[in-house]
Amino acid sequence: MEVNDELVDKIAALAKLEFKGEEKEAIKGDMQRILNFIDKLGEVDTEGVEPLVYMTDETLKLRADEVDQEISQDEALRNAPDKDSDYFKVPKVLKK
Amino acid sequence: MYTSFEQVKREIENGKTVEDITRNYLETIKEKESLNAFLEVFDQDAIEQAKKVDEKLKNNTAGKLAGMVIGLKDNICYKGHAVSASSKILENFESLYSATVVERLLEEDAVIIGRLNCDEFAMGSSNEHSAYGAVKNPHDQNRVPGGSSGGSAAAVAAGLCLATLGSDTGGSIRQPASFCGVVGLKPTYGRVSRWGLIAYGSSLDQIGPLTNTVEDSALILEVIAGSDQKDSTASTKKTDAYSTASKFEGKVKIAVIKETFETDGLDPEIKKNLEERIESLKEQGHTVDYVSLDILDKLVPTYYVLSNAEASSNLSRYDGMRYGYRSERAEDLESTYVKSRTEGFGTEVKRRIMLGTFVLSAGYYDAYYSKAQKVRRIIREKTDEMLRDYDFILSPTTPKTAFEFGANDNDPVSMYLEDIFTVHSNLAGTPAISIPAGFHSNGMPYGLQIMAGSFEEKKLLGFARTLTE
Structure with a gap:
């Protein structure tokens, strides 16, 4: 499988990342090397094998859905990059 | 420098206060600042906590970690304190709650002394991927401490605190433990709650201790293990009294994966050390067999x-x-x-x-994701089968000793291959421990890894004790 500019752009768009110039060349080379490496998995015969998705054999138990106010509004806003007294502030989403 | 909690407790009996012990560590941290192990020292809070513990000791109400000074990897949340996963993206982030493991440590009166540098979001095997500079290996400052819990391993090795918590997704506790010459335990998947751990690989991540001794590792596991309402992946299986895991008296059956010896880049001295260890175990009457795991080279991919x-x-x-x-x-x-x-x-x-x-x-x-999940099932089944026939699987923790800074800069794949022996237990969900195995002629320590069946930590720790004494 060959990693080209088009693939890098497509994956970067999905991952919400941006690669330009030297960085793009570097990620292209790295992805190619890593892909060649993980392509080894093709050598394993997995005919009839189910994917392993959950690591526990236990039935996961749900806890009671009780309201528990652990964090205040003030605390929730504490780590915001931008805020006013009540809300998170974000750059304008809709253009005129 | 204290090398075991036993020693700390004796000092306390002889009149030392937890505050004295904490202040000693704070001084050592300052003296050895060049290691870059701590991202932040919680000096005021640590001293206050130490005073509280001293008060409790006076009243005979202290918990079982009274006197233990512990550092946290910078991906474990502690209410009211910064936590950044060594990333710029979380610079100045302050946690609004504490991880379950932190709450459990504090309930037993541990002192939390600070947060420790690691690879960004726990991704790396060298600590060179921290946004705040690499940690240096206390045994040789030109070499990496391993990763991603490099700060956690270096801090224990350099005596900056008695024990630390790390997290292990593909070897991030055991590999740095091996590189720094300390004990590192990755518990069974689900044995320890991950509430408050900054997530990396959720089907792989586990929190575990890095310590000087197996006994300290067992004691910390005993405190942090167990079910948790806040983490549905935390097992409800009963925990054991790990700290009472005594030395192993009986004879055990040990498997050594044949392909281990065929691994590219396995250091000849590390190989020889393992072979000698196998011989001595046989002489002691244990059974050691070479068994095949033909997909060993597929573990890392x-x-x-x-x-x-x-x-x-x-x-x-x-x-x-x-x-x-x-x-x-x-x-x-x-x-x-x-x-x-x-x-x-x-x-x-x-x-x-x-x-x-x-x-x-x-x-x-x-072609990739689903395929890897299928290969993972094969790996787990083969591993479980091996661990039904044998008590333990023995291997080196790492193929080499700690490398010099920059050695793997040009090829991420060669860095990934450092994890060949450690990823096994993350993929299979089994517990594994790295204990110091010896020193290489290049002056660096390296570890021996023991893996046991899922939830067999008590047996694992007992055998690890036997091997370290």
Whole structure:
């Protein structure tokens, strides 16, 4: 499988990342090397094998859905990059 | 410098206060600042906590960790304290709650002394991927301490605190423990709650202790293990009194994976040490057999597909909206996401998000992600089968000793191969421990890894004690 500019752009768009110039060349080379490496998995015969998705054999138990106010509004806003007294502030989403 | 909790407790009996002990550590941390092990020292809080513990000791109401001074890897949350996962994207982030493990340590009167440097978002095997500079190996400052819990391992090795917590997704506790000459335990998947651990690979991550001795490791596990309402993946299986795991009296059956010896780049001295260890175990009457795991060379590729896929999903939450870094160039929704993430994440993290996004993307999902999950099932079944026939699987923790800074800069794959022996237990979900095995002629320590069946920590720790004494 060959990693080209088009693939890098497509994956970067999905991952919400941006690669330009030297960085793009570097990620292209790295992805190619890593892909060649993980392509080894093709050598394993997995005919009839189910994917392993959950690591526990236990039935996961749900806890009671009780309201528990652990964090205040003030605390929730504490780590915001931008805020006013009540809300998170974000750059304008809709253009005129 | 204290080398065991036993020693600390004796000092306390002889009149030393927990405050004295804490102040001693704070001084040592300052003296050895050049190691860059701590990102932040909680000096005021630690001293206050120490005073409280001293008060409790006077009243005979102190918990079982009274006198133990512990550092936290910088991906474990502690209420009211910064936590950054060694990333720029979480610079200045303050946790609003404590991880379950932190609450349990504090309930037993441990002193939390600070947060420890690691690879960004726990992604790396050398600590060179921290946004705050690499940690240096206390045995040789030109060499890496291992990773990703490099600060946690270096701090114990250099006597900056008695014990630390790390997290292990593919070897991130055991590999640095091996590189720094300390004990590192990755418990069974689900044995320890991950509430408050910054997520990397959710089907692989476990929190565990790094310590000087197996006994200290067992005691900390005993405190932090067990079910948790806040983490549905934490097992409800009964925990054992790990700290009473006594030395192993009986004879055990040990498997050594044949292909271990055929691993590219396995250091001849490390190989010889393992062979000698096997001989001596046989002489003591234990059974040691060489068994085949023909897919050993597929472990690392499987691990990288799955861990990166999970990482790309887990790290999608860093969007520059409600917390974390936001780019100054953010002008609208899309650029807030893209610029904040591109500027906030480091190279290795971006590399892994890209690969993870790729293996999950339409058209490649079956060929890579689903394929790796199938290979993982084969790996787990073969491992479980081996651990039904044998008590333990023995291997080196790492193929080599700690390397010099920059040694793997040009090829991420060669860095990934450092994890060949450790990813096994993360993929299989089994517990594994790295104990110091000896010193190489280059002056660096290296570890021996023992793996046991799932939830057999007590047996594992008992045998590890036998091997270290």
